Amino acid sequence: MIENWVNQQRKVLGTVIAIAVLANLPSSVNAETYINNRVCPADFPSLSKALAKDLPDYLNRAYIRLRIKREVMTISQPELEPLPLAPDQPRDRLPQQIFLSMLERQTGRSETSQRAYWLFVVPTSNGWRLAMAFMRIGQAPPTDVSDAAIADATNKWLRDYCDPRYQL
Template sequence: MNNSAFANTPVLLTQRQAVKNGLSSTCSEQSLELLTIQLLQDLPSYANRVTQRARRRSRSSDIYSYVLLAGKPEFQPLPINSGGYNADEQKSNDTGVEQVFFTTKERQYIAGKIVESQQFHWLLLTKSNSGWRLVMMFTQIGDYPQKQQVVSPPRDSSKGVIAQAVKAWLRDCQAGSVRMRTGI
């Protein structure tokens, strides 16, 4: 078998295998960009598990969303200082807080109808000695497909389903149970 046919195929490695093979694939060593791309690939399944666990606990007739996909991340930071905006003021790197923007497509079943929405997330992360940590998250909701430009006002979603899924993924990544994809 010719191995050159698989040269550009992503390889799945556990954290432990990657370190054993001399690859720097632990979550704390990943660039924010690579880490986020891998997080977003796994985010729908993590978010749906968070929703299912909440559903089993409450046993109520609440309406739950299903996360279908998470979109391509953007890393252009917004000013996060509490004062007015000045382009020469400190950047997010100076504060130790990194910003990631991404969208999720979600579906709900309401009275026998499918209702799809798009959520816009502003994720704030920081890197600690033990790895990346979620600082805060804000979310806005819009129609899918986008029928109008108006979306809901931003709300603190730091304790919401997506934030819980991000925290769980980061925890699993640090524990070495997330498969890091090389060649992305």
């Protein structure tokens, strides 16, 4: 009997909170727009800027989820000038390239390190997808991080913003 009362109180409280949140929204905004106003940028430069803006939050959540004790402090503006991969390949058939530099640190530490990321993204029928990702620290050779936290974070952002199957 007490469990039923507690469950009823939870439902009432949840409804009250939802009404309070919606009551504070401007009249021109409905709840659906407020909850999911994500839009995939139409052109590649806009897409790369929007990704760079949100990527630190996505990557920090990926680090937490994967129990990696690291956090992103800041990220550079994306560089889009592609490196030549295959000189005989038509440019429009190659994946789009995004270069990002991130300042990161171990959680709880003050020393920072700079990491450079090279992301290859391709358009698909379901929006943009990450094809490959590489990382470089200092003068070390690039490392394939296509299955690492950066790939997870990038894929989640692309899913949230550019995959029509996940849009309201």
